[in-house]
Amino acid sequence: MDNVCIYLRKSRADEELEKTIGYGETLRKHKDTLLKYAKENNLNILEIKEEIVSGDSLFFRPKMLELLKEIEANQYDGVLVMDIDRLGRGGMKDQGIILEAFKESNTVIITPGKTYDLTNEYDEEMTEFKTFFARRELKSITKRMQGGRTRSVESGNYLGTNPPLGYDLYFIGKNRTLKINDYEAQIIKIIFEMYSKSNGATAIANHLNNLGFKTKTNRPFHQSSILVIIKNPIYIGKVTWKKIEDKKSKIPGKKSDTRTRDKSEWIIAEGKHEAIISDDLFNKCQDILNGRYHIPYQLTNRPINPLSGLITCGICGKKMTMRPLRGVYRLMCNNKCGNTSAKFELVENELINALFKYIENYKLNISNKSNNINVDLLKNQEISINKELTTLKEQKNKLFDFLERGIYTEDVFLERSKNLDIRIKDTKDKLNSISNELIKASSHNSISDVIYLENAIKAYIHSKDVTKKNSILKAVLYKIDFYKEKGNKPDDFKLTIFPKLLR
Numbered sequence: 001m002d003n004v005c006i007y008l009r010k011s012r013a014d015e016e017l018e019k020t021i022g023y024g025e026t027l028r029k030h031k032d033t034l035l036k037y038a039k040e041n042n043l044n045i046l047e048i049k050e051e052i053v054s055g056d057s058l059f060f061r062p063k064m065l066e067l068l069k070e071i072e073a074n075q076y077d078g079v080l081v082m083d084i085d086r087l088g089r090g091g092m093k094d095q096g097i098i099l100e101a102f103k104e105s106n107t108v109i110i111t112p113g114k115t116y117d118l119t120n121e122y123d124e125e126m127t128e129f130k131t132f133f134a135r136r137e138l139k140s141i142t143k144r145m146q147g148g149r150t151r152s153v154e155s156g157n158y159l160g161t162n163p164p165l166g167y168d169l170y171f172i173g174k175n176r177t178l179k180i181n182d183y184e185a186q187i188i189k190i191i192f193e194m195y196s197k198s199n200g201a202t203a204i205a206n207h208l209n210n211l212g213f214k215t216k217t218n219r220p221f222h223q224s225s226i227l228v229i230i231k232n233p234i235y236i237g238k239v240t241w242k243k244i245e246d247k248k249s250k251i252p253g254k255k256s257d258t259r260t261r262d263k264s265e266w267i268i269a270e271g272k273h274e275a276i277i278s279d280d281l282f283n284k285c286q287d288i289l290n291g292r293y294h295i296p297y298q299l300t301n302r303p304i305n306p307l308s309g310l311i312t313c314g315i316c317g318k319k320m321t322m323r324p325l326r327g328v329y330r331l332m333c334n335n336k337c338g339n340t341s342a343k344f345e346l347v348e349n350e351l352i353n354a355l356f357k358y359i360e361n362y363k364l365n366i367s368n369k370s371n372n373i374n375v376d377l378l379k380n381q382e383i384s385i386n387k388e389l390t391t392l393k394e395q396k397n398k399l400f401d402f403l404e405r406g407i408y409t410e411d412v413f414l415e416r417s418k419n420l421d422i423r424i425k426d427t428k429d430k431l432n433s434i435s436n437e438l439i440k441a442s443s444h445n446s447i448s449d450v451i452y453l454e455n456a457i458k459a460y461i462h463s464k465d466v467t468k469k470n471s472i473l474k475a476v477l478y479k480i481d482f483y484k485e486k487g488n489k490p491d492d493f494k495l496t497i498f499p500k501l502l503r
Contacts, residue, residue, distance in 0.1 A: 004043045004110065006034050006080045007067055007087070009051035027052075030082050037112050038080060044401065046076065058094040068101045078108040084116065084127060099127060153241040156272040164234055165216045166276050178234075178273035187213050188276050191229055195285045201226040209336075220336060230289055233268065236282045237275035241267040306348070306460075306469035307331070307480065314483030314494065315339045331482065340484040346491050351480065354497050355457050359450060382434045389427045396420045452476075453499070476500055 008027045027050055038045050051063040058064060064087070070076065079102075081087060087109070088098050102109060103118035109127070110116075116123045149159055157175045166188040170179035187208065194204045205221035215225055233240060243266050245259050305322040313320055313333035320331050322344055332341035399417050402408040408416070453476055460472045477499055484493035 003046050003076045004038065004078045004080055005067065005070070005076045006031070006038070006045055006048040007051070007063070008049065009086050033112065034080050034082065039406070043080065043110070058088060058097060064088065068098065071101050071105050071107050074105050076107055078110045078115070080110045083111055084109060150241060150267060153239055153267050154269050156239060156270055158239055158271065158273065159241060162216070164232060165229065166235065167273065172272065177271065180274055180276060185276050188229065188235055191226060192277050192281050192285055195230055195288060196281055198288065222334060230285050233282070234271070235276045236279050237271050237273060239269050239271040304329070304466060306466050306473065308470055310473055310477055311480045311482055313337060313339050314481040314496070320482060338486065339482070340486050340488065342482070342484055342493050343490060347482065347493070347495070350495050351497070352457060352461065354495055355453070358497065358499055359453055363450060378434055378438050382431065382438070385427060385431045385434060389424065389431065392420060392424050392427060396424070
């Protein structure tokens with residue numbers, strides 16, 4: 001078979017096994033097995049894709065998503081895997097997407113035991129049968145794991161990976177629990193004592209920072225970290241489970257989505273660890289907390305900051321937030337790094353001015369460069385580099401022929417393949433650079449960019465919808481850096497914008 005891709009992915013069982021045999025050993029053994037099979041069956045392996053995550057959802061398997069795009073582009077005649085369930089045994093929707101891609105592109109699924117051609121009715125039914133039982137097995141494994149964790153918590157064990165402030169991890173046999181860290185326990189006692197005497201979370205954080213105390217991760221205290229500690233029943237000897245639901249986020253750039261479950265879903269049990277504070281002190285703090293706690297502005301449904309996710313602190317790099325202060329919205333960094341807050345209205349006006357100034361400079365840049373660039377020369381360079389890229393790709397394909405015929409050992413094959421990959425990448429970078437220069441040389445494209453940005457700014461100014469304004473800015477900007485020294489006038493600050501247009 002001419003064009004075949006090897007796809008490798010670990011299962012949960014493999015991850016457990018690797019705790020004994022060593023990390024990465026499973027994929028290595030699978031790779032050896034499949035390469036041997038490829039040699040014996042004259043399969044021309046064009047690429048080896050290793051999925052280093054064991055996630056069930058297709059969304060979190062970048063190599064599979066990459067493979068599906070290539071399958072849809074008819075890059076492969078077949079995909080070689082250890083077993084059909086390595087392609088995926090998550091939800092029916094994900095499995096349907098995977099199998100449909102193979103069927104529509106006439107790409108076969110090759111395993112050491114059988115080759116599946118999904119255009120064949122019998123093979124399609126066999127595949128659906130095997131994936132059905134793979135899903136059943138996955139659900140069974142997940143259920144057993146959750147049941148085991150629940151029983152462990154009910155027995156008083158601590159399931160967290162890292163200990164909370166005030167404790168260190170401690171093992172009783174194979175069971176994980178906590179042991180009081182005397183130094184950190186002082187901090188916990190200070191927090192609860194101060195809060196019980198009506199000190200606010202911000203005041204407590206400032207007090208601890210002035211004393212030189214740090215969080216468990218060696219960072220300064222903030223209002224939020226104080227409130228998390230005050231709410232945590234771990235400090236009265238309890239262990240909890242299923243309090244927070246944490247799912248992998250489907251939003252690009254966001255790691256997870258979390259929500260607090262209803263209290264009826266929580267599992268609270270007596271822990272095996274010693275309490276740091278008394279029940280009475282803890283309950284008193286909860287009463288104070290419930291009496292003064294309000295939903296934070298960022299948790300309300302209505303967005304209020306059009307610069308959300310874009311404006312960052314020019315000192316520490318953290319995202320800045322917008323909060324009302326004496327009736328006026330201000331942008332501020334919560335990291336106490338020395339950057340001073342500013343009125344949102346002033347920052348927004350300066351941003352619009354900066355964008356218009358950028359457009360003027362961009363127009364001038366077009367005028368200065370358009371007559372200096374030799375478009376014909378660039379096009380000739382592009383043709384030459386494309387030929388070089390084609391030659392390199394042909395050389396890489398020949399490597400697989402040599403591997404199949406036994407001319408190269410696997411180590412030599414991988415080494416030379418890696419060297420060719422580097423040369424191909426460098427050549428592609430050159431090609432991208434030439435392409436960018438050609439785009440810059442095109443007045444039509446440059447003018448289109450200018451018109452697009454001008455229209456975007458006008459749409460931002462006239463829109464009343466905060467969500468829409470935020471989307472407009474994210475379409476034209478990577479980020480905005482803000483910097484203001486203490487003592488400066490209200491409008492004396494610096495904005496640095498990072499537009500998505502070519503410079």
